Amino acid sequence: MENPAASAAPPWRIAPVGDRCLIVTLGDQVEAQVNRAVLSLAAHLQAEPLEGVIDVVPAFTTVALHYLPQAYAGKPPTPYGYLAARVEERLRRGIPDIDAESRVVEIPACYGGPFGPDLEEVAERCGLTTGEVIDLHAASPLVIYTFFFAPGTPFAGGLDPRLALPRRATPRTEVPAGSVAIANGLSMIYPLAMPGGWNLIARTPWNLFDLRRDPPSRLRLGDRLHFVPVTPAEFDRLYEARP
Amino acid sequence: MIRVLKPGALSQLQDLGRYGHQRYGVPVNGVMDEWSHRIANILVGNPDDSPTLECALTGPALRFTRDRLIALSGADMQASIEGLPAPLNQPLLVRGGATLRFGERRRGARVYLAVRGGFDVPRVMGSRSTYIRGGYGGFHGRALSRDDRLPLCACDTGYPGATRLLVQCGTPFVSAGQFELPAAGGAPGMLRVMQGPQWEAFTEDARTAFCEHAYEIGNQSDRMGYRLSGPRLSLASPLEMVSEAVAFGTVQVPPDGNPIILMADRQSAGGYPKIAYVASVDLPALAQAVPGDAVRFATVSLDEAQALYLAREDALAALRRTVALAMQGAHGDANRQSHQDAAMPAAPGQGGPASIPAVGGES
Numbered sequence: 215m216e217n218p219a220a221s222a223a224p225p226w227r228i229a230p231v232g233d234r235c236l237i238v239t240l241g242d243q244v245e246a247q248v249n250r251a252v253l254s255l256a257a258h259l260q261a262e263p264l265e266g267v268i269d270v271v272p273a274f275t276t277v278a279l280h281y282l283p284q285a286y287a288g289k290p291p292t293p294y295g296y297l298a299a300r301v302e303e304r305l306r307r308g309i310p311d312i313d314a315e316s317r318v319v320e321i322p323a324c325y326g327g328p329f330g331p332d333l334e335e336v337a338e339r340c341g342l343t344t345g346e347v348i349d350l351h352a353a354s355p356l357v358i359y360t361f362f363f364a365p366g367t368p369f370a371g372g373l374d375p376r377l378a379l380p381r382r383a384t385p386r387t388e389v390p391a392g393s394v395a396i397a398n399g400l401s402m403i404y405p406l407a408m409p410g411g412w413n414l415i416a417r418t419p420w421n422l423f424d425l426r427r428d429p430p431s432r433l434r435l436g437d438r439l440h441f442v443p444v445t446p447a448e449f450d451r452l453y454e455a456r457p
Numbered sequence: 458m459i460r461v462l463k464p465g466a467l468s469q470l471q472d473l474g475r476y477g478h479q480r481y482g483v484p485v486n487g488v489m490d491e492w493s494h495r496i497a498n499i500l501v502g503n504p505d506d507s508p509t510l511e512c513a514l515t516g517p518a519l520r521f522t523r524d525r526l527i528a529l530s531g532a533d534m535q536a537s538i539e540g541l542p543a544p545l546n547q548p549l550l551v552r553g554g555a556t557l558r559f560g561e562r563r564r565g566a567r568v569y570l571a572v573r574g575g576f577d578v579p580r581v582m583g584s585r586s587t588y589i590r591g592g593y594g595g596f597h598g599r600a601l602s603r604d605d606r607l608p609l610c611a612c613d614t615g616y617p618g619a620t621r622l623l624v625q626c627g628t629p630f631v632s633a634g635q636f637e638l639p640a641a642g643g644a645p646g647m648l649r650v651m652q653g654p655q656w657e658a659f660t661e662d663a664r665t666a667f668c669e670h671a672y673e674i675g676n677q678s679d680r681m682g683y684r685l686s687g688p689r690l691s692l693a694s695p696l697e698m699v700s701e702a703v704a705f706g707t708v709q710v711p712p713d714g715n716p717i718i719l720m721a722d723r724q725s726a727g728g729y730p731k732i733a734y735v736a737s738v739d740l741p742a743l744a745q746a747v748p749g750d751a752v753r754f755a756t757v758s759l760d761e762a763q764a765l766y767l768a769r770e771d772a773l774a775a776l777r778r779t780v781a782l783a784m785q786g787a788h789g790d791a792n793r794q795s796h797q798d799a800a801m802p803a804a805p806g807q808g809g810p811a812s813i814p815a816v817g818g819e820s
Binding site: 229230231232233234235237239242243244256268269270271272273274275276278280283284287292293294360361362363364365366367406425429430431435 | 477699724725734767
C-alpha cells in the first residue's frame with residue numbers, strides 16, 4: 215500500500231505567524247540549496263505580487279508574507295486560508311530559479327589588528343594561523359542568505375567549515391561600523407556601529423547602507439561576496455564616510 | 458506649523474509602518490497603538506497612513522501658529538488648550554496662537570495627535586515613521602526637541618461651520634463634532650493570543666502558567682519589545698532554531714524563560730522559540746500598558762482572531778463614512794442652525810468648550 219510518491223509531503227510548509235503574517239518554510243537546515251529556493255520564491259513574489267501582501271521577507275529557510283486581512287474580507291474560508299491557498303497554487307505551479315541573476319561583489323576588507331580584534335583568537339580556536347583564517351575567509355564562496363538585525367545587515371552562508379565557531383561568550387556593547395564578523399558557520403557585516411556578539415576579523419571601508427541610494431542597501435540578497443584583503447593605507451584611501 | 462515649547466518624554470511622528478523593506482533588514486516601526494492613531498486620523502479626515510504624533514508618558518507643549526483641526530486619542534494625559542480641558546476622541550478646531558499642553562498621566566501610555574492635512578515631512582523608504590536608532594524618518598529621524606518647528610501641510614478645517622463657531626465663541630478651541638466611537642476592545646488583563654509554532658515544545662507547566670498566571674511588564678520594556686516577568690517558561694527539550702521573520706505581537710521566549718512581546722520597533726526576524734502571538738485587535742490595549750502593569754493571556758483560534766480583526770475594520774470604516782458625511786454637511790443647514798443655537802462659548806475655567814453637538818454615530 216505504500217506509495218512514496220503519493221505520500222511524500224511537498225517540499226514546503228505554510229503556517230500562520232499571528233493573524234496578519236504567513237510563513238513558507240522550504241527546509242530545516244541553513245544551506246545553499248534551501249536558501250536559493252527561498253530567494254527564488256521571494257523574488258517571484260516581488261515580481262508578481264499577491265494582492266493584499268505588503269511585505270515579503272526571506273530569511274535562511276523561510277519566506278514570510280505580511281498581509282492585510284481586510285484585502286480578503288468576504289473571501290472563503292478566512293483571510294489566512296485564502297492567502298495560503300494562493301501561495302500553495304504558486305508553489306505547485308513552480309518557482310523560477312534566480313541563480314543566474316546573482317552578482318559577484320568584491321568587498322575590500324582590512325584584516326586583524328584594530329580592524330579585526332578577534333582575528334588571533336579565532337585563529338587559535340580554529341587551530342589555524344591568522345594568515346590561514348584570512349585566506350579561508352577570502353576564498354569562501356559566500357552568498358548573502360538574508361538581511362536582518364539592523365538595516366542593511368547581510369548574513370552570508372558558504373563559510374569554509376574550518377572557520378566554524380560560535381559567537382563570543384560576552385557580546386561587545388559597541389562594534390565599529392563596517393566590521394566583518396563570523397559565527398555559526400556564517401559571515402556578516404555590521405553596517406552601523408551597534409552592539410554585537412560575533413567574532414570580528416576585519417573591517418570594510420565601504421558604507422553599506424545609505425539613504426540617498428534606492429534601495430539604501432548596497433548589497434542584495436543572493437550576492438556572491440568575495441572579500442579582498444587590503445592594507446590599512448588602502449583602507450584609509452577607500453574609506454567612505456557614513457553620513 | 459507647530460512650535461514645540463516642551464518636547465515631552467518621547468514624542469515622535471509615526472504612521473502605520475515601513476512595510477516593504479524588511480528584506481533589507483529595515484524594521485517596520487510605526488505607531489504602537491494602531492487603534493488610537495487611526496481614530497485620531499479618521500476624526501480629522503486624514504487617510505489611515507497619515508503620520509500622527511505619538512507622545513509617551515509625559516506629553517509635549519505645542520503651540521499652533523494658525524487655526525488647525527486636530528484630534529487626540531489614546532492615553533488620558535489631561536490634555537488642555539490654554540487651560541481648558543481638551544477632550545479625547547473629538548475633532549477640535551484650535552485657534553492659531555493657542556497652546557496644547559498635557560498634565561499628569563491618568564490612564565494609558567501614549568496619546569496620539571492628528572492634525573488635519575498631516576505633518577509635512579518626507580517619506581523615507583515609503584514611510585514617515587521615525588526610527589530613532591537608525592536616525593531616519595519622521596522629523597529628522599528623531600524625537601521632538603524644544604524649539605522645533607513642525608511643518609504642517611496646508612489644509613481646510615474640514616467640518617463646515619467649525620470656523621464660524623470658533624469666530625463666534627472666542628474660545629481657544631471648539632469641538633467640531635461628536636461621534637459615537639466603536640468600542641476599542643481588548644484589555645491587558647485578558648490579551649487574546651494564538652498558539653505559536655513552538656507551543657507544543659514548551660513543558661505542560663509552562664503552557665499552564667502562560668494561560669493561568671499574570672505576567673508583569675518589566676522596566677526594560679520599550680517600543681521594541683515588552684519584557685515580561687512571571688513564571689519562567691521552559692522548553693521540554695532544547696530546540697535548534699533558525700532565525701525567521703517575526704510580526705508585531707509575537708511572544709518569544711529567550712533561554713532565561715522570561716517572555717518578550719515584540720512591538721513596533723522589533724527586528725524583522727528573530728531566532729527564539731515562539732510560544733504565542735497576540736491578536737492584532739488586542740495590541741492597542743497592550744501598547745497602552747506601562748511597566749508594572751499585569752497582563753494575562755487567553756488563547757483563541759486564528760479564525761477567531763481574524764474575525765475580530767475584520768469586525769474592527771468594519772467598525773472603523775463605518776466611523777470614517779459617518780465623519781465624511783458630517784464633513785460634507787450632510788445634516789443640512791437647518792439642522793446645523795438649530796445645533797448652533799445650542800452651542801455655547803466656553804469661558805476659561807468654566808467647564809467645557811463650545812461645540813457643534815453630535816452629528817451621529819450610526820446615521
